[in-house]
Amino acid sequence: MNPKNICVIGAGNAGSALAGDLALAGHRCRLFEFPEYADNIDPIHNQGGIQVTGVGQTGFARLEMATTQISEAVQSADIIMVATVALAHERVARELASVLEEGQIVILWTGSGGTLTFRKVWADLGFDRSVYLAESATLPYSCRRLQGPGTVNINLVHGPNILLAALPATDTQAVLNALEGTYAAVTKPAVSILEPALYNPNILFHPVGTLLNMGRIEYSRGEFYLYKEGYTPSVWKVLRAMDAERSRLFETLGYTPYTFDEIFRDCFPLTIEEFCATASKGPFSMQDRYLTEDIPIGVTLTISLARKAGVATPTYDTMIHLASLVNDTDFYSSGRNLARLGLDHLTIDQLDVYLKTGRKP
Numbered sequence: 001m002n003p004k005n006i007c008v009i010g011a012g013n014a015g016s017a018l019a020g021d022l023a024l025a026g027h028r029c030r031l032f033e034f035p036e037y038a039d040n041i042d043p044i045h046n047q048g049g050i051q052v053t054g055v056g057q058t059g060f061a062r063l064e065m066a067t068t069q070i071s072e073a074v075q076s077a078d079i080i081m082v083a084t085v086a087l088a089h090e091r092v093a094r095e096l097a098s099v100l101e102e103g104q105i106v107i108l109w110t111g112s113g114g115t116l117t118f119r120k121v122w123a124d125l126g127f128d129r130s131v132y133l134a135e136s137a138t139l140p141y142s143c144r145r146l147q148g149p150g151t152v153n154i155n156l157v158h159g160p161n162i163l164l165a166a167l168p169a170t171d172t173q174a175v176l177n178a179l180e181g182t183y184a185a186v187t188k189p190a191v192s193i194l195e196p197a198l199y200n201p202n203i204l205f206h207p208v209g210t211l212l213n214m215g216r217i218e219y220s221r222g223e224f225y226l227y228k229e230g231y232t233p234s235v236w237k238v239l240r241a242m243d244a245e246r247s248r249l250f251e252t253l254g255y256t257p258y259t260f261d262e263i264f265r266d267c268f269p270l271t272i273e274e275f276c277a278t279a280s281k282g283p284f285s286m287q288d289r290y291l292t293e294d295i296p297i298g299v300t301l302t303i304s305l306a307r308k309a310g311v312a313t314p315t316y317d318t319m320i321h322l323a324s325l326v327n328d329t330d331f332y333s334s335g336r337n338l339a340r341l342g343l344d345h346l347t348i349d350q351l352d353v354y355l356k357t358g359r360k361p
Contacts, residue, residue, distance in 0.1 A: 003026050003027050004078045004079060004182065005027075005028050005030075005076055005078045005079075006019075006022055006028065006029050006030070006078065006079050006080075007031075007032060007073045007074050007077035007079070007081070008022075008029060008030070008031050008032065008081050008083055009032050009073075009080060009081065009092055009096075010032075010033065010082065010083040010084035010085075010088075011031055011032070011033035011037070011041045011044065011066070011149070012040060012083070012084070012085075012145070013143050013145055013152065014083035014109060014139050014141075014143065015031060015033075015081075015083035015084070016031075016044075016050050016143070016145055016149075016151075016152035017052075017140075017141045017152045017154050018081055018109065018140070018141075019031045019061070019063060020049070020050035020051075020052040020061040020152050021052065021056065021057055021061070021140075021141070021154065022182060023049065023050070023061035023062060023063055024052060024057040024059060024061045025057060025181075025182070027181075028064050029061075029063050029064060030063065030064050030065040030066070030067065030072070030073045030077065031044060031063055031065070031066045031067070031073070032067055032068070032069075032070050032073035032074075033066075033068055034091075035068040038068055039149065040149050041066050041067070041068065041149070043148070043149045044066040044149060044150050045067070046150075047150055048063065049061045049062040049066075050063065050150060050151065050152055051147075051150060051151045051152075052151075052152055052153075053146075053151070053152070053153045053154075054143070054152075054153040054154035054155050055155060055157060056154055056157050070096070071099045074096065074100065074101075074104075075099070075101075076101070077104060078104070078105065078178065079104075079105045079106075079107060079178060079179075079182070080096070080100075080104060080105065080106045080107070081109055082106065082107065082108045082109065082114075083139075085289065085293055086110075086111075086293055086297040086298075086336075087292075087296075087297070089108065089114040089117045090117055092118075093117060093118040093121035093122060094121055094125065097121070097122055097127045100127075100129055100131050101129070101131075102129050102131070103130065103131065103132075104131050104132070105131070105133075105134070105174075105175055105178050106118070106131060106132065106134070107134045107135065107136065107164075107179075108134070108135040109135075109136050109138075109139050110135065110136050110137060110138050110139060110196070110200050110202075111134075111135020111136060111193065111196055111197055111200075112135075112197055112200050112203065112297045112298045112301065113193070113197040113198075113297065113301045113341075114135055114197075115133050115134065115135045115166075115197075116167065116193070116301075116336070116341045116343070117336065117341065118133055118167075119133065119167060120341050120342050123342070132166055132171050132174060132178070133166060133167050133171075134164060134166040134171070134172065134175040134193075135164070135165065135167075135193055135196050135197065136162050136163065136164045136187065136196050137162055137163040137164070137190075137195070137196040137200050137201070137263070137266075137267060138158055138162055138200060138201060138202075139158060140159070140162070140183050140186060141154045141157055141158055142154070142155050142156035142158070143155065144280065156268070156269075156270070157186075157269070158186065158267055158268055159185070159186030159187075159266075159267070159268075159269060160266070160269065161186070161187070161188040161266035162186055162187045162188070162196075162266065162267055163187070163188060163190040163195045163196040163199055163263075163266065164176065164187040164188070164189065164190060164196055165189065165190035165191070165192055165193045165195060165196055166193070167192075167355065167358070168354070168355065168356055168357050168358035168359075169190075169191065169192045169193070169355060169357075170356065170357055170358070172189045173189065176189060191255055191356075192352075192356055193355060194250075194255070194305070194355060195255070195258075197298070197301060198246060198249075198250075198298065198301065198302050198305075199258060199263045200298055201260070201263060201264060201267060202290075202294050203294055203299060203302065204239050204242050204243060204246075204260060205227075205239070206226075206283075206290035206291070207290065207294050207299060207319045207323060208235060208238050208239045208319065209227065209230040209231055209235060209239075209290075210230075210283055210286070210288065210290045211291070211319060211323060211326075212230070212234075212235050212238060213226065213229075213230040213235070214286055216229070217283060217284070217285065217286070218285065218286070221284075222281070222282065222284035223281075224281065224282070224283075224284075225279065225280075225281050226279070226283060226290075227275065227276035227277075227279040228276055228277060228279065231276055238315060239260065240260070241315040242313075242315045242316055243259060243260040245306070245311070245312070245315055245316060246302060247259065248311050248312075249302065249305060249311045249313070253309060253348065253352070254352070287327065291323045291327065292327065295319065295320055295323040295324075295331045295335070296331040296334060296335030297335060298336075299316055299319055299320050299323075299331075299335075300331060300332050300335030300337050301335075301336045301337065302316055303316050303317065303320060303332065303337075304332075304336075304337035304338045304339075305338065308338060308344070308348060308351075320332055346360070346361070
């Protein structure tokens with residue numbers, strides 16, 4: 001194996017798993033966290049790495065660096081892997097613009113359309129360095145920091161065919177080539193970033209189950225298992241309705257649609273029933289990221305594209321209405337929509353050209 005220089009952005013659950021597992025695989029890993037979240041990274045810096053438990057590679061993963069200085073973390077990295085929440089993508093894009101080098105590769109695990117945000121931020125800043133930018137449909141793992149910062153437990157390795165695409169799609173193969181020795185074996189190329197963006201399973205799984213069980217979640221004060229308890233036959237009907245609306249959108253856009261079940265089989269090496277039976281506890285409130293992230297990011301982007309394409313999405317609309325209502329906010333207006341991404345002026349055909357080639361009229 002040819003070891004790679006890898007920078008991971010974000011020292012939460014996902015970032016700790018990425019950095020720890022890649023370091024155990026023999027890659028040279030640096031981990032960055034924003035200064036105000038130094039509590040996430042100070043224990044890693046002090047002990048020199050991350051204690052990895054669970055499935056797959058386990059043990060103490062020694063890192064080259066754990067820092068709150070982004071320039072140090074990014075310098076000379078072959079690949080920069082962004083593992084922050086999607087709501088932080090705009091900030092990450094802005095911070096990276098001043099430190100990225102020609103030819104570097106930036107991958108969002110996961111994206112939910114984050115590559116569109118990155119390109120918008122970079123265009124506004126006049127960023128003109130030639131770098132590769134891609135996103136995935138989901139993380140390579142299910143993971144939790146069960147003993148806090150400096151540790152991570154990986155309870156499931158994802159794959160075998162996680163959708164991944166670059167923006168523009170003409171760069172996708174170059175990104176997949178660069179992932180050899182890391183995650184190339186568990187990813188597959190998508191037509192464009194719309195596939196990994198909208199096929200993130202959480203966009204359907206999280207909001208539907210959370211909103212249709214809100215009374216139980218609030219009454220139980222967190223003593224609730226969303227997938228095990230919350231996904232009854234009627235709740236599944238609502239998720240299937242969203243799935244059908246998404247399929248109609250992709251058909252209208254000229255893509256061959258995937259069903260939720262197909263995406264799940266590609267993302268996870270177990271059945272939906274097995275996943276639901278073993279998933280962890282939560283969410284704990286209506287302010288959980290299952291709503292405050294997935295609704296203004298993935299659900300909003302889907303609805304925005306559907307409106308542009310003239311596709312009705314009544315179930316998606318219901319989810320965003322309910323989530324906005326219980327959180328006293330307007331998730332659509334403030335979320336990841338085409339207008340905020342600077343793409344609302346494009347026709348569907350022009351948007352397709354941009355996604356695949358990077359060219360705008």
